[in-house]
Structure formats: C-alpha cells, structure tokens
Amino acid sequence: MSSDGGAANRARPAAETSRAPRRRVGRPPRRDDDPAAERNRWEVLRAAARAFMQHGYASTSIDTVADVLGATKGRVYYYYRSKADLFFDLHRVAMEMNLDAIRPIATGPGSPSERLERMILAHVKLVLDELPLQCVSVQGVQMHLAGSTTPTQRKVLDRLIEARDEYERHFIDVMAEGIVAGEFRDCDPRTLVKPLLGALNWMTIWYRPRPGDTEESRRHIAHEHAAFLMRGLLS
Amino acid sequence: MSSDGGAANRARPAAETSRAPRRRVGRPPRRDDDPAAERNRWEVLRAAARAFMQHGYASTSIDTVADVLGATKGRVYYYYRSKADLFFDLHRVAMEMNLDAIRPIATGPGSPSERLERMILAHVKLVLDELPLQCVSVQGVQMHLAGSTTPTQRKVLDRLIEARDEYERHFIDVMAEGIVAGEFRDCDPRTLVKPLLGALNWMTIWYRPRPGDTEESRRHIAHEHAAFLMRGLLS
DNA sequence: GTCTATACTAGGATAGAC
DNA sequence: GTCTATCCTAGTATAGAC
Numbered sequence: 099m100s101s102d103g104g105a106a107n108r109a110r111p112a113a114e115t116s117r118a119p120r121r122r123v124g125r126p127p128r129r130d131d132d133p134a135a136e137r138n139r140w141e142v143l144r145a146a147a148r149a150f151m152q153h154g155y156a157s158t159s160i161d162t163v164a165d166v167l168g169a170t171k172g173r174v175y176y177y178y179r180s181k182a183d184l185f186f187d188l189h190r191v192a193m194e195m196n197l198d199a200i201r202p203i204a205t206g207p208g209s210p211s212e213r214l215e216r217m218i219l220a221h222v223k224l225v226l227d228e229l230p231l232q233c234v235s236v237q238g239v240q241m242h243l244a245g246s247t248t249p250t251q252r253k254v255l256d257r258l259i260e261a262r263d264e265y266e267r268h269f270i271d272v273m274a275e276g277i278v279a280g281e282f283r284d285c286d287p288r289t290l291v292k293p294l295l296g297a298l299n300w301m302t303i304w305y306r307p308r309p310g311d312t313e314e315s316r317r318h319i320a321h322e323h324a325a326f327l328m329r330g331l332l333s
Numbered sequence: 334m335s336s337d338g339g340a341a342n343r344a345r346p347a348a349e350t351s352r353a354p355r356r357r358v359g360r361p362p363r364r365d366d367d368p369a370a371e372r373n374r375w376e377v378l379r380a381a382a383r384a385f386m387q388h389g390y391a392s393t394s395i396d397t398v399a400d401v402l403g404a405t406k407g408r409v410y411y412y413y414r415s416k417a418d419l420f421f422d423l424h425r426v427a428m429e430m431n432l433d434a435i436r437p438i439a440t441g442p443g444s445p446s447e448r449l450e451r452m453i454l455a456h457v458k459l460v461l462d463e464l465p466l467q468c469v470s471v472q473g474v475q476m477h478l479a480g481s482t483t484p485t486q487r488k489v490l491d492r493l494i495e496a497r498d499e500y501e502r503h504f505i506d507v508m509a510e511g512i513v514a515g516e517f518r519d520c521d522p523r524t525l526v527k528p529l530l531g532a533l534n535w536m537t538i539w540y541r542p543r544p545g546d547t548e549e550s551r552r553h554i555a556h557e558h559a560a561f562l563m564r565g566l567l568s
Numbered sequence: 569g570t571c572t573a574t575a576c577t578a579g580g581a582t583a584g585a586c
Numbered sequence: 587g588t589c590t591a592t593c594c595t596a597g598t599a600t601a602g603a604c
Contacts, residue, residue, distance in 0.1 A: 138569085154475070156391030159597055172571050175599070240389065240538055283564075289557045296535020297528030303475055304527050322524045329518075330565040373587085394579055406581085407589050416580070 139177045142167060143191060146174075146184050147230035155185055155237055185234070186254050192228075192235040193261040199224055204268035210276030215328055217269065218298065222320040225301045233302045238262075266291050273331065283333035294327055374412045377402060378426060381409075381419050382465035390420055390472055420469070421489050427463075427470040428496040434459055439503035445511030450563055452504065453533065457555040460536045468537045473497075501526050508566065518568035529562055 145167035149158045160181055164170050178184040203216045225232045242259055269291050276282035305319075380402035384393045395416055399405050413419040438451045460467045477494055504526050511517035540554075 135569095154389075154391060156389060160599085161597075170571055171599085173569075176569060179599090181598070285561070286553070286557055289554060290561055292535060292539050293532030293558050293561055296538070297532040300527060300531025300535065303531070318521070319524060322521055323528050326520070326525050326528055326565040329567075330561040332564075370587095395581085396579070405589055408587075410581070411587060414581090 142174055142177050142184070143188055144230070147188055147234050150185070150188070150237065151230040151233040155234075155241070182251055185238075186251070186258070188231070188234050189238040189258050190254075190261075192231040192238075193258060193265070195228065195231065196221070196224060196235065196265060197261060200265060200268050204272055209281060210272050210279055211281045211328065211332065214269070214272045214276065214331070215324055217272065218294075218324045218327055219320055221295075221298050222301070222323055225298065225305065226316050226320070229302065229305070229307065232299075236299050236302045239299075266295065269294065276331065280333065282331040285331065290331070294330075297327060298323065377409055377412050377419070378423055379465070382423055382469050385420070385423070385472065386465040386468040390469075390476070417486055420473075421486070421493065423466070423469050424473040424493050425496075427466040427473075428493060428500070430463065430466065431456070431459060431470065431500060432496060435500060435503050439507055444516060445507050445514055446516040446563065446567065449504070449507045449511065449566070450559055452507065453529075453559045453562055454555055456530075456533050457536070457558055460533065460540065461551050461555070464537065464540070464542065467534075471534050471537045474534075501530065504529065511566065515568065517566040520566065525566070529565075532562060533558065 142163075146158075146163045149163045149166050152158075153162065160171050160174050163184075164174055167173065174184070178187065199220045200217055203213055203220060206213065208216070238258060239262065242255065242262075270287045273282060273285075273287035273290065277284060277287070301319075301323075377398075381393075381398045384398045384401045387393075388397065395406050395409050398419070399409055402408065409419070413422065434455045435452055438448055438455060441448065443451070473493060474497065477490065477497075505522045508517060508520075508522035508525065512519060512522070536554075536558075
C-alpha cells in the first residue's frame with residue numbers, strides 16, 4: 099500500500115501513538131471498559147478497515163473513513179488522535195484475532211499434519227469472514243518495511259512485528275514437528291512459511307465477496323487451498 | 334498499499350495517460366526511438382521503481398523519485414505528464430518483461446510439469462533479479478481493485494489487466510494440460526493459480542537483498558519454492 | 569459525543585529561466 | 587533537457603459551538 103505511515107503534518111505534534119482512546123485535557127475522563135464507548139470505538143474501527151481495504155492506507159482520508167461511518171471527522175478524531183493511531187489499533191485488533199484463532203490449534207492436541215491443516219483452514223476462514231481486518235493486517239506487513247515512522251510509533255510497530263513473528267513461528271514449529279515425525283518431507287520450514295502464508299494472504303488481494311457466493315463456493319476455496327499447501331509438504 | 338491512483342489535484346487537467354512520452358506544445362518533436370532519450374527515460378523509470386518499492390505508490394512523492402534519480406522534479410515531468418502516467422508505464426514495462434519470460438516456456442516444448450516448473454523458476458528469478466519492477470507489478474494488482482481513476486487512465490489500466498490475465502492464463506493452461514496428461518492430480522486450476530502465483534508474488538513483500546546473500550542462498554529459495562508448489566499439484 | 573469551521577502543509581503540476 | 591519558482595488542492599489535525 100502501500101506504504102509508509104508518512105504523509106502530511108510532520109511538523110506539528112508528532113502523533114503520539116497508543117492502543118486505547120486517551121482522555122484529552124479538558125474532557126471528563128472515560129472508562130476504557132465503558133461498553134457504550136467501546137462499541138462506538140469499534141464502529142470507527144470497522145469503518146476504517148473497510149475504507150483501508152478499498153483504497154489502501156495512504157490513499158484513505160479521514161474524511162473517507164467518516165463517510166463510511168456515516169459521520170464526520172470529529173467522531174473519528176474523538177477516538178483516535180491520528181490516522182496512524184487508528185491504523186495501528188486496527189492492526190493490533192487483527193493480529194490478536196489471528197493469534198487467538200491459531201495459537202490453540204498449534205499448541206493443542208493432534209498430529210502435526212492434522213494441526214497444520216486446521217491452522218490453514220482457520221486462516222482461510224478468518225480471511226473470508228473478516229476480510230477488511232485481514233486486508234489491513236496484510237497492509238501492515240508491507241508497512242513495516244518502509245521504516246519512516248516517529249520513535250513513538252516505532253515502539254508500537256515493533257510490538258506488532260513481534261505478534262506477526264509469533265504467528266509465523268507457530269506455523270514454522272508445527273512444520274518442523276511434522277518433519278521430525280516423518281509426516282512431512284525434509285524441507286526448510288523457515289523458508290517455506292513465506293510461500294505458505296503468502297498463498298493464504300494473497301486472498302486478501304484477489305478475493306472480494308460477490309452476490310453469487312455460496313457457503314459451498316467458500317468451502318471449495320478453503321479446501322483447494324488447504325489440499326494444495328498440505329501436499330506441498332507431505333512426504 | 335496503498336493504493337489507488339487518487340491524490341491531489343483532481344480538479345485540474347485530469348492527467349492524460351499514455352505509454353510514450355508525448356511532445357508538448359512549443360517543444361521540438363522527439364523521436365520515441367531516439368536512443369539517448371530512451372536511456373534517460375529508462376533511468377527515470379528505474380528510479381521510480383526503487384522509490385515505489387520502498388514507500389509504495391501513494392506515499393511516494395515525485396520529489397522522492399527525483400531524489401533517487403539525483404535530479405529535480407523537472408526532469409521527471411519532462412518524461413511523464415503525471416505520477417499515474419509514470420506508474421502505468423512502469424507497470425507496462427514490468428508486465429512485458431514477465432510475459433516475455435513466461436510465454437515461450439508455457440507454449441514451448443516439454444511435458445506440462447516440466448514447463449510449469451520452469452515457469453515457476455523463471456518467475457522467481459524475475460523477482461530476485463528485478464525486484465523493484467516486480468514490486469511495482471504487485472502494487473499494480475492491488476490498484477486495479479480501487480477503481481477510482483479517470484476514464485482515460487481506466488483504458489490504460491484495462492490493457493494492463495489484460496496482460497495480467499494472459500499471464501495467469503498461461504499458468505492455468507499448463508496446469509490444465511498436466512491434469513489431462515495425468516501428471517497433476519484432479520484439482521481446480523482456476524482457483525489454484527491464485528495461491529500459486531500468490532506464494533511467488535509474496536516474495537516481493539518479504540524478500541530484500543542483503544549483503545550476505547549468495548548465489549547459493551538465492552538458488553535455495555528458488556528450489557524450495559518450486560518443489561513446494563509443484564508437489565502441491567503432482568498426482 | 570458529534571459537528572462545523574478553520575489552520576496549516578505536503579505534494580502534484582505548470583511556467584519559464586537557463 | 588533540466589532546474590527554480592510558484593500555484594493550488596487535498597487532507598491532517600485542532601478549536602470551539604452545540
């Protein structure tokens with residue numbers, strides 16, 4: 099997207115970055131766990147995700163996010179101090195969702211090949227069910243490379259990269275276990291995790307839900323992907 | 334990424350788009366095949382590719398391109414009327430390069446599986462050898478989705494999408510031939526071409542040449558990818 | 569909480585000197 | 587051909603009304 103967090107107004111207050119909406123001076127303090135506030139914040143996130151999916155981070159204006167939301171800038175800026183803030187929080191939510199889905203399978207019971215197949219299917223399901231969030235997640239990966247961020251933002255970015263690394267590591271570990279167990283052929287998991295996740299993440303680029311989509315067509319996609327990728331590893 | 338052709342100055346002259354640098358009023362006409370001019374134009378393209386690779390299309394300013402080029406805006410705008418123009422021409426060059434590499438293999442001699450493996454290896458080689466161009470090519474795919482372009486640009490974009498489709502079709506055709514020949518298992522090439530090319534295109538996102546890279550490490554990457562993807566199809 | 573001004577700048581594009 | 591100077595809009599972010 100492509101692209102760095104860069105853009106306008108670098109001169110001014112250097113967009114502080116944090117996960118939670120912060121009270122600003124002169125405003126009554128808000129409980130972060132206030133359910134109504136949380137719901138509103140969540141709606142802003144969903145709108146942003148859809149906007150970023152359609153135009154990409156750099157080309158999406160806060161006005162566009164507000165349009166999708168059916169509101170104006172003011173609402174967005176009430177919950178997030180900057181566009182980068184918004185994106186980072188979105189990325190964080192997406193990564194947490196992914197890890198929550200994958201971690202229990204990776205570290206749970208079952209043979210390595212069984213677990214890997216379930217991880218692949220879970221990842222596909224995430225993409226199909228939560229497309230906007232997953233698109234943002236993929237855009238975030240690309241963003242890591244373009245390092246032009248403020249020091250404060252960099253810290254948040256680093257935490258996201260860690261989460262991303264943990265995600266990859268779960269796949270690498272299960273692949274390695276499978277090789278030891280003799281289920282998978284002798285290959286290099288550190289290298290192969292890239293095309294494996296790449297093949298899955300690529301869905302965020304070509305897949306867009308259509309009126310004609312059925313539960314069956316989605317299952318077809320999931321199974322073709324899983325079979326293709328599993329066979330690439332099996333001995 | 335980032336992503337649509339959108340941005341500033343939509344109001345004004347609505348950026349005409351074409352492949353060749355056009356003479357402007359009041360300037361002496363230039364031959365498109367003038368070797369010196371071609372070489373200069375090519376240098377602008379290379380600089381733009383490197384800039385787009387690093388920051389993404391939307392976040393790259395013409396000033397940045399000029400910086401990479403070691404010049405100023407003026408030079409860039411002499412060869413290209415707009416940023417979108419520049420990007421499209423870049424994308425066109427990349428697609429031509431890819432098709433020139435793949436087409437002869439796909440339609441040439443050899444068994445389907447032999448040809449497919451050579452196509453995969455050729456594609457990997459392209460990414461490793463021409464990384465900036467390939468990054469732009471992938472960014473272009475993402476751009477197609479965000480349809481916000483002027484009518485004139487849309488026509489050029491459509492031609493690029495056609496090229497992209499031909500590229501995919503070569504892979505689909507060879508996969509289908511392989512199924513008929515019994516070399517590949519019974520699967521759905523139309524669906525599987527996505528993860529196959531996705532796995533390869535994903536390299537443009539994670540691979541960046543490093544000082545420690547050897548010819549051997551690059552061959553390792555290529556062969557792991559090829560083996561992984563081929564085994565996913567073989568019966 | 570949300571909206572309506574309003575400030576301020578990065579960056580696309582052009583004109584014209586050289 | 588390339589550079590410098592300049593124009594002008596889109597878009598980030600804030601202030602303050604409601």
